[in-house]
Amino acid sequence: MTAAVLINGVSPTDPLQAIAVEDRGLHYGDGLFESALLAQGRVRLLEQHLKRLALGCERLGIAAPDPAALRSDVQRLSGSAERAVLKNVVSRGVGPRSYRPSARSKITRIVALYPAPPQPAGSRLALRWCETRLGRNPRLAGIKHLNRLEQVLAQAEWQDESIIDGLMLDTEGEVVSSTASNVFLVRGGVLVTPDLRFSGVLGVMRAEVLRLAKELGIAVSEEPVWPRDVEAASEVFITNAVRGIRSVTELGALRWTDAPIADRLREALDF
Amino acid sequence: MTAAVLINGVSPTDPLQAIAVEDRGLHYGDGLFESALLAQGRVRLLEQHLKRLALGCERLGIAAPDPAALRSDVQRLSGSAERAVLKNVVSRGVGPRSYRPSARSKITRIVALYPAPPQPAGSRLALRWCETRLGRNPRLAGIKHLNRLEQVLAQAEWQDESIIDGLMLDTEGEVVSSTASNVFLVRGGVLVTPDLRFSGVLGVMRAEVLRLAKELGIAVSEEPVWPRDVEAASEVFITNAVRGIRSVTELGALRWTDAPIADRLREALDF
Numbered sequence: 001m002t003a004a005v006l007i008n009g010v011s012p013t014d015p016l017q018a019i020a021v022e023d024r025g026l027h028y029g030d031g032l033f034e035s036a037l038l039a040q041g042r043v044r045l046l047e048q049h050l051k052r053l054a055l056g057c058e059r060l061g062i063a064a065p066d067p068a069a070l071r072s073d074v075q076r077l078s079g080s081a082e083r084a085v086l087k088n089v090v091s092r093g094v095g096p097r098s099y100r101p102s103a104r105s106k107i108t109r110i111v112a113l114y115p116a117p118p119q120p121a122g123s124r125l126a127l128r129w130c131e132t133r134l135g136r137n138p139r140l141a142g143i144k145h146l147n148r149l150e151q152v153l154a155q156a157e158w159q160d161e162s163i164i165d166g167l168m169l170d171t172e173g174e175v176v177s178s179t180a181s182n183v184f185l186v187r188g189g190v191l192v193t194p195d196l197r198f199s200g201v202l203g204v205m206r207a208e209v210l211r212l213a214k215e216l217g218i219a220v221s222e223e224p225v226w227p228r229d230v231e232a233a234s235e236v237f238i239t240n241a242v243r244g245i246r247s248v249t250e251l252g253a254l255r256w257t258d259a260p261i262a263d264r265l266r267e268a269l270d271f
Numbered sequence: 272m273t274a275a276v277l278i279n280g281v282s283p284t285d286p287l288q289a290i291a292v293e294d295r296g297l298h299y300g301d302g303l304f305e306s307a308l309l310a311q312g313r314v315r316l317l318e319q320h321l322k323r324l325a326l327g328c329e330r331l332g333i334a335a336p337d338p339a340a341l342r343s344d345v346q347r348l349s350g351s352a353e354r355a356v357l358k359n360v361v362s363r364g365v366g367p368r369s370y371r372p373s374a375r376s377k378i379t380r381i382v383a384l385y386p387a388p389p390q391p392a393g394s395r396l397a398l399r400w401c402e403t404r405l406g407r408n409p410r411l412a413g414i415k416h417l418n419r420l421e422q423v424l425a426q427a428e429w430q431d432e433s434i435i436d437g438l439m440l441d442t443e444g445e446v447v448s449s450t451a452s453n454v455f456l457v458r459g460g461v462l463v464t465p466d467l468r469f470s471g472v473l474g475v476m477r478a479e480v481l482r483l484a485k486e487l488g489i490a491v492s493e494e495p496v497w498p499r500d501v502e503a504a505s506e507v508f509i510t511n512a513v514r515g516i517r518s519v520t521e522l523g524a525l526r527w528t529d530a531p532i533a534d535r536l537r538e539a540l541d542f
Contacts, residue, residue, distance in 0.1 A: 002368075005292050012292065016365070019290040019297060021276050021283065021381060026290060027360065028419035029300030035368075060420070061427055087368060089298065092423075094287070097306075097358060097385045099419060099450055100426040110292060114368045135406025135470075136442050139424060147418035148299035148370060149331070152363075153410060155371035156332055171407050171469075179370055198442075199406075 003081065005112040006073045023108055025091025028099065029146035031108070032056040036204075037116070037242045037271075038084045043074055044271065045241055048204040053090065055202075056143035061101060062092050065109045073111035085114040085242055091146070117242065120164075126250035127178065127238070129227070130154040130166035134176050136198035144201050154179045165238060167230065167251070170199050175225040181240040182206040185225070185233035186261045192229065195222040205239040212268045218261060237262040244271040274352065276383040277344045294379055296362025299370065300417035302379070303327040307475075308387070308513045308542075309355045314345055315542065316512055319475040324361065326473075327414035332372060333363050336380045344382035356385040356513050362417070388513065391435075397521035398449065398509070400498070401425040401437035405447050407469035415472050425450045436509060438501065438522070441470050446496040452511040453477040456496070456504035457532045463500065466493040476510040483539045489532060508533040515542040 005015055012018035024030035034049045043049075050067055057064035074086060089112075093105040132154040140147070154168055165178040176194055177183050182203040184193045191213050196202060213220045230236060235256060236248040245266045247259040276286055283289035295301035305320045314320075321338055328335035345357060360383075364376040403425040411418070425439055436449040447465055448454050453474040455464045462484050467473060484491045501507060507519040507527060516537045518530035 002293060007292065012288065014288075015293070016291045017283070017285075017288050018292045019294070020287045021278065021289045021383065022273060022286070023290070023297065024423075026294065026297045026362070027304070027417065028423050029417055030420060030423050033298070060424070085368065091297070097356065098426070099422040101423060112292065132410055133408060135408035135411070137404060137406035137421065139403055140406070140420060145420055146298065146300055147420045149301060149411060149416055149418045150408065151370040152295075152299050152301050152372060153331070155369070 002112040002114055003084065004077050005110065006077065008109050009069060009073055019108065020094045022094045023091055024093060024095045024105065025089065025108060025146055029148070030060070030101070031062065031089060031091030031146045032060065032144055033090070033146060034088045034144060035242055036086045038078055038081055038086050038113070040082065041078060043078060043086055045204050045208060046074070048207060049088070049241065052144065052202065052204060053088065056145060057090065059139070059143050060092070060145065062090065063107055065090055065107060070109065070111070073109070077111055077113045081113055083116040085116055087112045087114060089146070123249065125246055125248050126163050127248050128158060128163050128166045129252065130157055130168045130179065132157060132168065134168050134170045134199040136170055136172065138198060141199050142196055142202040151179045169227065173226065174198070175227060175230055176200040178238050181238035181243070184209065184237050184239065185230055186235040187229065187233055190219045190221055191261060192221045192223060192225060194225040203239060204241045205244065208269070209239050209245065209265055212265055216264060216268060218264070235259045235261055244269060273383040273385055274355065275348050276381065277348065279380050280340060280344055290379065291365045293365045294362055295364060295366045295376065296360065296379060296417055300419070301331070301372070302333065302360060302362030302417045303331065303415055304361070304417060305359045305415060306513055307357045309349055309352055309357050309384070311353065312349060314349060314357055316475050316479060317345070319478060320359070320512065323415060323473065323475055324359065327416060328361065330410070330414050331363070331416065333361065334378055336361055336378060341380065341382070344380070348382055348384045352384055354387040356387055358383045358385060360417070394520065396517055396519050397434050398519050399429060399434050399437045400523065401428055401439045401450065403428060403439065405439050405441045405470040407441050407443065409469060412470050413467055413473040422450045440498070444497065446498060446501055447471040449509050452509035452514070455480065455508050455510065456501055457506035458500065458504055461490045461492055462532060463492045463494060463496060465496040474510060475512045476515065479540070480510050480516065480536055483536055487535060487539060489535070506530045506532055515540060
């Protein structure tokens with residue numbers, strides 16, 4: 001449950017009765033979201049989150065929220081938490097019963113504070129392969145939109161709590177990401193990550209890792225990735241804006257122990 | 272705007288503040304919908320709508336709404352309208368910040384009444400080809416889920432009001448449907464419609480048309496359909512539960528005048 005929430009800058013009287021029944025976010029998933037880490041009173045990578053949100057708005061033809069209003073929301077909620085997750089949802093707003101977006105719709109802007117996820121105990125991190133595939137669509141690839149049924153179905157596949165996340169392939173069999181993180185692998189010293197030209201999300205932490213790798217002189221490649229590439233990798237790690245860089249230690253029968261590249265990146269990340 | 276709405280069987284005090292901020296329908300498009308025609312006090316094809324909704328719930332692992340409760344909602348709203356559209360949305364309900372569905376979530380059931388669309392003036396019906404493609408995903412194909420950004424983007428492609436709808440291809444170039452209707456074509460006396468194995472919605476009116484065609488002794492084929500099949504067709508028509516069967520008269524440079532098969536089906540439909 002949210003600890004606190006603002007809808008268009010206003011704290012709702014009752015969070016259970018707060019959103020318009022005709023909001024297009026509900027009817028069509030017509031909107032975008034961001035999930036950021038709030039730590040020591042500071043939203044990490046806030047500029048990058050705002051930039052990706054703006055990209056998503058542009059791609060969907062949604063009026064981007066006023067950055068000043070968004071910053072003000074974030075500021076108001078941040079005060080009350082030492083370590084938390086800030087989630088921002090922007091939908092196209094209330095509209096008539098029609099897929100066609102109306103120029104008259106005014107966006108719905110939600111900023112909500114959630115408890116930070118618990119810190120993992122120990123260094124074991126087990127992934128699985130998901131059976132649910134990601135459909136390909138270049139128009140939706142990269143942005144963090146609200147159409148997330150594939151991720152929902154993928155996470156419903158397993159109940160074993162020792163499995164932290166699952167890797168997802170697209171419908172042609174390329175590796176895209178885990179259900180909620182981007183994925184990196186190391187091949188002959190080169191840091192490789194899926195290019196996400198057909199599906200997946202251009203993660204804020206993914207961009208940060210690519211930037212840091214270049215700074216550290218680590219060669220990087222964004223390219224099509226297949227399961228055999230993951231299986232042959234000397235290191236595999238997953239990244240997202242809330243949990244940073246996490247090295248994978250198990251995937252099916254595969255085991256990884258050392259993760260020198262991930263360690264260097266994590267040290268440089270200051271997260 | 273809705274003329275009337277019930278949320279979990281209750282009329283909201285304020286439809287603009289009615290849905291929980293953490294509803295998974297809003298955050299992930301985690302749910303389903305139906306749009307039915309209400310005419311002369313009767314919901315057309317209600318049983319078929321309920322059946323498809325149940326199929327969608329099963330596919331997504333959402334507890335299906337109690338049909339008696341749904342029927343009661345529909346009954347209460349139907350009384351106030353002679354001709355209208357009844358839209359039913361079922362989301363997985365309120366849940367924590369996680370793609371993973373919780374067994375504790377209780378579904379959100381919305382039934383809303385909308386004005387019927389205006390009857391078309393004249394018999395001209397022009398379609399276009401949409402540029403936005405439909406991603407393929409067998410797990411989501413056929414059901415009427417809430418992840419509809421592709422349809423939203425497709426309808427945003429044109430403003431010309433003389434164009435009624437647009438035909439959509441999937442990412443491999445197969446014809447799937449229009450943005451809001453199924454599509455049929457006639458080839459050598461055989462009624463052909465896309466098989467929807469990878470994307471699209473198994474329309475209630477599509478099923479009704481296939482049933483009627485068999486009753487009338489018209490050969491039918493559900494198969495992969497390509498743009499060249501549409502272009503070579505002697506008739507093309509689109510179907511949905513609100514507008515019935517509509518013969519296409521224009522598509523780009525193509526023109527169709529007679530529609531004997533569609534005429535026979537429309538006569539048999541009693542819609």
